[in-house]
Amino acid sequence: MAQKPSIPKGTRDFSPVETARRNYIFDTIREVFRLYGFMPIETPAMENLSTLMGKYGEEGDKLLFKILNSGDYLAKADRALIEAGDTGRLAAQLCEKGLRYDLTVPFARYVVQHRNDLQFPFKRFQIQPVWRADRPQKGRYREFYQCDADVVGSDSLLNEIELLQLIDEVFSRLDIRIAIKVNNRKVLAGIAEIIGHPDKIIDITVAIDKLDKIGIENVNAEFAERGLTADAIERLQPILAISGSTDDRLSALSTLLVDSEVGMKGVEELYTVLHGTRALGLRADLDLDVSLARGLNYYTGTIIEVKALDVVIGSITGGGRYDNLTGVFGMPGISGVGISFGADRIYDVLTALDLFPEETAKATTVMFANLGHDEAVVAMRSLKEMRAAGIAAEIYPDEAKMKKQMSWADSRSIPYVAIIGESELAEGKLTLKNMATGEQLLVDTTGAINVILNK
């Protein structure tokens, strides 16, 4: 055999069954988005690099896929940069486009660009692939789908409450048990303020975020590494040690953060969101988690993260409020809040728990065996009637051996096989075989349709 063809690392092909199962996820999410009043939009796979650069932090910039300019791009490039091996600045000259890294930043760009055509508050959803030049590993791909819903132009915490409900609805429908963790960036800012390091909020949150994973000792070590004074670390300890019920922790927080205006605002928001959501009844576990930080630096208020309870994988949904995302595109003062479902990880969870409905594995409902030209002509008429009745039906295109046709139907999990041969032809009927039971009936097309639809 020649060299085996392959696809880029971190990308995947999807078989018919996999595609059907992915569509089941997308359809479920899309349906719930619509129920909550979100409207679909789409944006291009590629954006101008200037739109993307600098929005995801230094790490994010490195993970952007850049698209080489067309034409004789090298002629315009600075030779000195090539000599100097300055990949970064050379890339800036050779590439003016990049693949989108998420859906939120392109959406911010969309809002600013179309601001005169939008009615605010503007609620949109978007289900499209994004690309990251990450090194792939478990639950991490270089091409994956995000399913985002965002509200822009509304400061109301009702949005947060509705988004939490929406998350609960989606995972209830998918039958995945989840824990939703909520925090507020303002609380984190308050903490940074209280310990005298308001400038270190990012360092503090990144370290706190690892609390579950590496433990308090290592987190403290990381604080020191990130330049916090021993005194500040000392003052962090009571905050990290907060425990008890949600309300216990909220009141402990408000005691500790009493001198921070922003911190107190955060506590208040958390209270409203948590109580407002719980009052509506929720299937999922919903709880406050002060150690929840999330990487994206643009969140300014509520932060939401969802993890599956029964499978170990990264977060399967995340989101939060960002007060000024459109600001970098020259449109300040517009607040947004949104969530993003990670469809590919949800797929992995459903696969691990074997939770896909059976229908997702099914091809057509009826296959007509092909026993010859005259028989096929009659079968085609029967097929037409079945399809008109809403039954997915097909005919085996080649005049192959019965055995081959039957095993083809079997391997595709087709529940019924219709046989029209010499004797059926003479009687104007067909033999309908139920593949699960092996039972065979001699009926006309209408009779077959009734059998299939009634089952």
Added chain:
RNA sequence: GUGAGUUUAGCUCAGUUGGUUAGAGCGUCGGAUUGUGGUUCCGAAGGUCGUGGGUUCGACCCCCACACCUCACCCCA
């Protein structure tokens, strides 16, 4: 970007100190069964052993480089 492990048939994997013609199971195809699948039996096809170099009389096996995949870190969905 950092570190570790892997790579032999379509898939999952054996392969002895380095010694003729590299094996198994599953899958595929054919037959037992010319109008009946999923079970059984018989048979067949399918491999430049990831790529390139080196050591050796001789390399799937030892050495070097590269690639790929996987896992973890960083970061993230």
